[in-house]
Amino acid sequence: MSACQLESIPFVPLRHLLKTMSIYNLIELSRTSKLWKEEIQTMQIIQPGGYRITIDEIGSSVEMAKQDCKFYWNRKEKSKLLEYVFGCYRYLNSIFPGGINHLRICPTYISDFEKIPNECQILSIGIASEIYTEWDLESLDNFSNLDILLNHVNFRKGLSLNGPKFLIPENSKMLNIDWLKVENSESLTSSILRKLKNKIINLSGVKFNEKEINEYLWDLKQGNGNEKLQILTIQREDGKWNDDEVIKGLDTYRVGKQVYYLEDYDPLIESEDFLPYHSENRICISDSYEFRRSDEIRCTIEIRYSTIQIFVWNH
Numbered sequence: 001m002s003a004c005q006l007e008s009i010p011f012v013p014l015r016h017l018l019k020t021m022s023i024y025n026l027i028e029l030s031r032t033s034k035l036w037k038e039e040i041q042t043m044q045i046i047q048p049g050g051y052r053i054t055i056d057e058i059g060s061s062v063e064m065a066k067q068d069c070k071f072y073w074n075r076k077e078k079s080k081l082l083e084y085v086f087g088c089y090r091y092l093n094s095i096f097p098g099g100i101n102h103l104r105i106c107p108t109y110i111s112d113f114e115k116i117p118n119e120c121q122i123l124s125i126g127i128a129s130e131i132y133t134e135w136d137l138e139s140l141d142n143f144s145n146l147d148i149l150l151n152h153v154n155f156r157k158g159l160s161l162n163g164p165k166f167l168i169p170e171n172s173k174m175l176n177i178d179w180l181k182v183e184n185s186e187s188l189t190s191s192i193l194r195k196l197k198n199k200i201i202n203l204s205g206v207k208f209n210e211k212e213i214n215e216y217l218w219d220l221k222q223g224n225g226n227e228k229l230q231i232l233t234i235q236r237e238d239g240k241w242n243d244d245e246v247i248k249g250l251d252t253y254r255v256g257k258q259v260y261y262l263e264d265y266d267p268l269i270e271s272e273d274f275l276p277y278h279s280e281n282r283i284c285i286s287d288s289y290e291f292r293r294s295d296e297i298r299c300t301i302e303i304r305y306s307t308i309q310i311f312v313w314n315h
Helices: 012-020 025-028 035-043 078-095 107-115 136-138 149-151 170-176 190-195 210-221 267-271
Strands: 051-055 062-063 070-073 098-104 119-125 155-162 177-181 200-206 231-236 253-255 259-260 283-285 288-292 298-304 307-312
Touching: 012 025, 025 078, 062 078, 070 078, 070 098, 070 149, 078 107, 098 267, 107 149, 107 170, 119 149, 119 267, 149 170, 155 170, 155 267, 190 210, 210 307, 231 259, 283 307
Parallel strands: 051 098, 098 119, 119 155, 155 177, 177 200, 200 231
Antiparallel strands: 051 062, 062 070, 231 307, 253 288, 259 283, 288 298, 298 307
C-alpha cells in the first residue's frame, strides 16, 4: 500500500494498521513526507526503551534497547562514520524518542569528540587493548587523560573505562558518578581510591597491596570513607590476597553464605560489568568477614584468591 493510499484511511483503523508495520517500514514511511513523519511521531507506536550506540575499532551500530531494530556499519573513515551513526540516531530519536542509554566509543576518536551527543546514561570508553592496531596506539601517545570527552558528555549514571591501559583519568565526574568500572587500574593509586565517591566500583588489574586495602577499610569503619559506597570490587592481575593482612585490626567476625540485594536496582547497570557475578538483583556472598561502621551499618568483606569484594548493607 502506497503512502497516498494510507492517507485516505480514517485515524483509528490507520493507527491499527501502522501498529502492524515493522519498524523499518515505519521509518521508510516517515521519510516519504513531513506529514507522515509527524503522524508517526504523534501516534507513538514504537517505544524504543532508549538507544545503545557503539563506535569502536571493530564496527559501529545504533540499536533500540527494547525493540528488534539495529543499524550496523563496518569500519570506515572516522569522520564519515560518525556522520552516519549519529545522523541515524538523530533521525530515529526524532520519530521514536528515547535518548541514549549506553554510548560506547573508542578513545581513538579524540579529534571528533565534539561531534558526539552530549548526554547519555552510561558512557563506555575503549575496548580490550589487543584490539587496537599499532597506528591506533601511536595516535594516542599525546592523550594523557580523557577530560575532553568526560567534560563534553553528561553521563548520568555510569562510566566504564575499558582500555587501553594508559587512558586512566582523574576527573571529578569520574569520582562521583554512581557506577564506575576501570578495566586496567594499575595506574590508580590508593589516594585516588580514597577520593572515589561512587555507589558501585569495579577495579581490575590493581597494584594495591594489603596495607593500602586495610587502611581503606579502616577509613570505612570509622566513618571517614565513601559514605555512598554499596559494592566495591578490587581484582589483582596476579597473586592471592593475604586475608590476615587485609582485615588486620578491624575486629571482624566470620559470617556464612548470604544474599545481597542492591538498593534502587536499575536494569541499566547490566550494560557493563559494574556488578560482581549475580542473577538480576541477587548477589550470593560466600563465607566472608564482617564489621560494623561507626553508624552500625554492616560491611562484608569477601576475599576470593585475587579478588576482594566489599558490600555495605542498606540496613
